[in-house]
Amino acid sequence: MNIGDVAKLSGLPPKTIRYYEDIGLISPLRDANGYRSFRESDTHKLAFLGRARALGFTIEDCRTLLALWDDKQRASGDVRAIAQEHLAQIERKIIDLQAIQETLSHLVRECSGDGRPDCPILKTLEVLPLR
């Protein structure tokens, strides 16, 4: 299979797939003409990567997860630890964003948006306490 086919199958753009090869996440074979030749296992890995990335795992997390996936003997505790730490990060980020959202939605609600030159949003940015 050529890169275009795998791209369609995995949902990842060809550029991304080449990049994943560059950084050593996959190692497709090569045809005589120099084209990458993807096996089943490559496609499978790429789909795995696409899903892990969609869940927000970093590339380095993905590298580790792939290794653990390849090495089925390993205890699942390692995987769980990675997922749990990632989950904690996401929960922190959600909380941060919700605080920002609240501040901003207050501001937007208070701002008439009409022609008045004194804007409560700018005013707040002047005095809002830094966290």
Next chain:
Amino acid sequence: MNIGDVAKLSGLPPKTIRYYEDIGLISPLRDANGYRSFRESDTHKLAFLGRARALGFTIEDCRTLLALWDDKQRASGDVRAIAQEHLAQIERKIIDLQAIQETLSHLVRECSGDGRPDCPILKTLEVLPLR
């Protein structure tokens, strides 16, 4: 005032302040020895920038907000539009993260984390439908 003082006042690291000068967000004066010399207005701007960045506005948003702030005659509608678009982005991001959080917390809950070699997290990454 030297950069260290302003850094303390504004809460921004000196490196960041220099960077903001590089990209034209501020233009502090220079002393004879080449040191940056920050006026009140620079400090004020930096504090404004710190707050806007803490609310997640991009640097380019900040540039625009600063300009609108300088130009008090402008209608507040412009500011409101920026804030509203930014708010919408944040709300989208929260929703995305919440979906991820749900998936992940299911996974972590299901994963015993004990020595069993079949890990439900890895299994799910194999088959989870791509969004």
Next chain:
DNA sequence: GCTTGACCTTCCAGTAACTGGAAGCCCCAT
């Protein structure tokens, strides 16, 4: 046999917003 267009290749550069580090002045206190 030749052209055309869709693929494929590599390599270089750019993105956002800093951050780290090196090399080298400058200033003040001892």
Next chain:
DNA sequence: ATGGGGCTTCCAGTTACTGGAAGGTCAAGC
């Protein structure tokens, strides 16, 4: 005068790609 901290510039690296240029390859159609 010397030591320590603060200041300067410049270069490079971070994350995870993405865009684009220059060029090779392949299959179809004339």
